[in-house]
């Protein structure tokens with residue numbers, strides 16, 4: 010590695026760090042005051058880029074291309090996004106401040122879906138390349154390398170925003186209010202501060218930062234529909250590493266992550282004692298290692314403070330009595346099994362394929378229900394374990410292993426991943442935990458995406474078919490049914506085992522559990538690992554059912570899909586995962602066939618559910634079904 | 641049994657517990673009293689490992705336990721009830737006790753057996769002891785406050801502690817039931833030779849049951865000794881006369 014190439018990468022890393030810092034600062038600011046983690050913050054960033062493109066083009070049409078139309082476009086885009094942010098806050102978040110964080114996150118994810126489709130409708134699916142920034146279009150030659158002037162400009166923007174925000178928070182009346190609200194919520198209420206306006210203003214400011222970041226990114230990267238989730242995952246890593254609620258922490262973390270990436274790329278391929286290591290391919294692993302080290306030493310991030318309890322608001326369902334399944338449940342189970350056995354005779358092959366999907370989704374949702382319901386751990390990254398299982402099975406098959414071996418490898422790999430990630434996750438709770446699980450899942454996704462030689466990159470792996478005696482949709486359906494039934498039985502039994510009760514006890518009252526001699530973290534860790542194991546079983550089945558596997562199988566939307574299934578079916582409901590999986594799969598299948606904009610529709614439905622049952626959509630659907638059955 | 645040596649814990653600028661030393665012997669029933677915010681609960685939290693002291697030591701039978709985690713201190717025989725009763729809300733009373741029995745036996749990690757395989761006679765005995773046998777199948781989240789406190793005591797006892805810490809065990813109870821509950825605690829101390837340390841606002845309970853009383857104010861011990869000696873202490877009178885008028889209202893708003 011030459012000094013010059015390192016410098017080049019360093020500057021590149023720093024300029025990306027700026028955008029990341031702007032988004033993270035907004036995220037962390039909003040969280041500090043409102044205690045809401047805004048999943049849709051990446052969408053605001055994406056909107057910033059699209060608005061800058063749209064407004065820039067519009068202004069260029071009237072004023073001609075040039076500095077004025079470009080910079081005015083950027084500024085107006087940031088303001089437009091601030092306005093959209095304020096609108097989201099007033100229309101939606103206002104109603105969710107007292108809701109459990111699981112619902113807050115789910116609701117803001119619904120906004121992600123809606124914004125994505127809105128952008129698709131307005132700007133289309135094509136990437137939109139913006140103009141170069143007037144005044145910064147050239148390059149500067151440094152040590153023989155040409156460095157874009159715009160990168161240098163962005164490097165300066167980050168610290169400038171940090172200084173401006175610090176000034177705002179420490180020197181203005183608005184800042185005093187922000188600090189009062191983040192440090193002591195009851196105090197602000199007592200002081201008679203108009204919290205309603207304050208929250209809206211803070212949200213708009215956070216949105217402004219995200220919009221600005223997106224708008225400024227346009228000359229470097231075309232506006233595209235994948236920007237939202239790509240940046241939000243990184244921003245979650247940055248805010249968790251920096252410490253939730255800390256703006257300087259976000260700055261430090263963004264620098265740290267940016268520099269780590271730069272270093273990896275600059276190192277290039279290095280030969281260490283005969284083994285060639287391709288560091289550029291390890292950027293994500295490096296990011297993970299940095300995050301892991303920071304969190305192992307400081308679970309609440311570089312400059313974060315442990316949350317003042319309660320760090321999480323439980324769902325009302327978590328106080329409901331969980332009764333042991335009795336004779337009636339056994340009858341229902343038998344009936345359902347008979348019904349499922351008859352599926353191949355219903356209609357056509359498509360029904361069988363759909364039913365196989367539903368069974369796999371049921372097991373996946375059940376493993377998440379175990380984690381969120383029984384364990385009380387909110388995960389937004391459960392697809393990681395599903396995906397690791399699926400990839401492990403696929404890779405095993407590609408390596409020549411028989412299907413039976415691959416189906417053993419799948420849960421084992423998922424278990425190992427869950428053990429490693431779980432170690433960090435159980436040190437946190439509430440939104441912190443949710444963000445960390447999502448960050449881990451995104452890292453796994455990126456590895457699957459980037460490690461082409463093993464995972465096939467974005468194309469994934471194909472040709473993963475079941476053994477001969479299981480080929481055919483119907484046969485594989487029965488095989489899936491058998492395995493899912495056994496796995497569900499095992500999960501159910503674990504729920505009634507001493508460990509299952511201990512896990513639920515830890516969820517209900519960690520204080521009491523510890524006072525009885527139960528190791529809270531260890532119990533949660535084990536619960537996390539078991540949930541991962543069962544997700545891995547589902548993942549293995551999935552790989553063989555599709556015959557192929559792609560990074561999509563472990564992307565964020567899949568994690569959220571499973572969460573929606575769990576919420577639909579109920580956190581405690583015995584048949585909740587099945588009910589949720591049926592409803593959700595049927596719904597998305599119907600919507601996807603009816604309209605191009607099914608995501609927005611799905612998002613709208615999630616919002617309606619959350620708003621109608623703000624204290625817990627969990628089980629509302631299940632209760633409704635029960636109620637309909639009774640009357 | 642328990643000996644606390646120059647314990648200090650500071651929150652921000654507040655010295656919640658300030659240079660506190662005392663000891664409790666097996667078979668002894670000791671009351672820790674003081675106005676709200678005096679540092680009683682913090683003291684408990686330091687002893688049972690929920691908090692780590694800034695300075696000072698906690699010794700159980702001569703071995704240091706400060707700095708250990710709450711669950712390992714529980715494993716060493718320290719049981720506790722909380723100011724706001726902590727039970728498992730999603731379970732029945734019986735299931736709560738099953739978890740406690742399983743934890744006591746070290747079986748809380750098992751996945752191949754069923755929790756319901758616990759010896760329910762032992763559960764019944766415990767419930768009968770605290771007078772809650774008829775509540776065995778009640779949903780814990782739906783219990784009246786006094787009953788929740790009783791169940792909590794049964795939970796702590798299921799662990800067969802050598803040292804029992806009770807934080808305001810009778811808060812929210814009628815006089816008769818609080819006397820009964822304290823009788824259970826007193827029997828424990830005398831018959832099973834358990835060391836019992838409790839906090840209490842009701843002076844009748846304190847002077848009726850305690851062998852010794854320790855008075856805390858602003859994190860410091862201002863008096864300790866027999867109930868009679870403490871009652872006569874002018875410093876104690878000052879603290880309680882100054883505060884006395886509104887202890888009953890503050891009792892409700894006390895934090896954990």
Ligand SMILES: Nc1ncnc2c1ncn2[C@@H]1O[C@H](COP(=O)(O)OP(=O)(O)O)[C@@H](O)[C@H]1O
Nearest residue numbers: 651654656675676677678679680681682895896
């Ligand atoms: N976790 C905590 N963080 C900050 N301050 C605390 C904490 N716990 C207790 N305190 C403070 O320590 C002091 C003693 O509280 P506590 O031990 O609960 O008193 P008591 O139980 O005697 O009413 C109070 O001023 C209280 O506000």
Ligand SMILES: [Mg+2]
Nearest residue numbers: 680681723895
């Ligand atoms: Mg107290």
